[in-house]
Amino acid sequence: MNKTQKQRVKMLQNMIGFFRASLNPWVIRVKFKENPERVAFILHRVSGAIIAFYLLAHIIVTSYTDDPLAWERILNTLSSPWNKVGEWILATAIIYHGLNGIRLLLVEFFGVGIGRPELPKPPYIPPSFKGGQRKALYAVFILSIIGSILSAVLIFTGKLPI
């Protein structure tokens, strides 16, 4: 191919892009029950980012704790209902990220829960989807919902009904 020809042929990059890939679980239209791991990944990423940015703000806010009056002022400005909603979202994010993080630790660091290589047989389900991590994932989803409800009760009523 000579140079002029090369210039005429423009290739299309056709990339999905960072934000679509990390926010939209349906860019690749695989059914949820065929690939819940992708939804889990997106939630893990979003919750991780939420907590990380919260931590940065948190460090600034807690730097006022050494002065009782300043801390009182901060607590007053941060006591609106919307802040409570924010705290509840944060608590949910931490619970999900932590539980799913344990699952990812086991899979990615210790390599467990993804089955053993096997001879492909109908109905052709990959071993990593038959392994323990799939069950763990559903447990993570369920426990996160329970944890989220409990944290809502704690944050909005101040107490847990035990």
Place this chain on the structure above:
Amino acid sequence: MVKESTWSIIQYITAILLILFLGFHLIERIPGLSPLQAATYEESLEYEKVSRAYDSYGWVLATLLVIGLFHGLNGLRGMLLEWKPEARTVINIVILVVFIVFAFVGFTTIYNHLAG
């Protein structure tokens, strides 16, 4: 050059530690379980409880600060590397600077509590 697997190993180790330390930090807010004996969620945030937390669990907060910052920022770094792979050096430097600045602010707070 630090190998990527080294960062990854620290990412996973800090994750394990975060389960313990962040778990403790959040249990402080739960009435009945709170080591600060807070009767409600709001009470755990009051000045008296907070300053007691710094006095008795200063080392927990200091550890939480470092591992939380490392884990969170290294996670953000991974995302940024995917987003703009060509800006690798800039990303690494920015993340390092943010880490140092926020660790400094956090440690100053803890130091002020212990000192005064």
Place this chain on the structure above:
Amino acid sequence: MLEAEELEAAKRTPPKEVILKVKRYNPETGKQYIKEYKILTYRGMTILDALNYIKENIDPTLTTRYSCRMGVCGSCGMIINGKPRLACQTQVAAVATEENPVITVEPLYNIPVIRDLVTDFTPFFEKHKMIMPYIMRKNPKEVDEAEYEFLMSPEEHLEIYEYSLCIMCGLCYSACPVTASDPEYLGPQALAQAYRYIADVRDEEPEKRIVVVDTEHGCHRCHFAGTCSAVCPKMVDPAAAIQRLRKITLFYRLGLWRKKKTSRVAGPLEKPLRKIEAQYPTHNLVEGADPEKQAKEPVSIDFTDEMLSE
């Protein structure tokens, strides 16, 4: 992986008429546009058949790439109804219904498009080359001037067999959320192959590959989203391979991993070969199938009138 419902649907007759919405790209103008084609179907028609039908009878400018049309060469990968699939392995009946006879066809994502549905696999193959996809020995003569094969037990073969089925179709690469924004990421295919050679008992240089995958754009960028395994047409399960590879790299860095066993060259036969009766296959069978019985039965196919009229 083929979804169970689609497997069921593939056995049905497709709707009489389907509409193919093909995303086309013209490299001269640099424009991407969607073109609709209405075609009549027949039982057993694949998407590749449909595209070829369009090319032969409706629009000869439509460009596709294929060669084996039987799911072996890996050149016909495209996005069909939003999911990466092999066009030759996808039945029209599996993706179109009477109620919704529209099928969208797009070129693979994350791989540069040359024209219409033809994508440029150069970067993909480059990455495959980077992980050195061949057996390496401490003594290269054992491979280059090989007189005898390397020993490998059936169990050791099973460890890597699944991964060796890869046809390099790029479906996993197109589905992965990391390749979606990082063009330098090695991708599920190359990483799975890196594991396949590291785990291979005949290979003696796993460290060389660990160096290649242990970068900012290597195996640590994977997040176990698992979509690669969900779309792979050959059940290669790259997601599992990458997690094992990652475990190896991490433990290797901690000084806790080293290749347990490498096999030796077989050498000349010690005893003359034994004669073994041929056996009917015992694995890989459809539930309830008995090959021995089937071999004895004469083959007869009953055509109904309806089938013959089609």
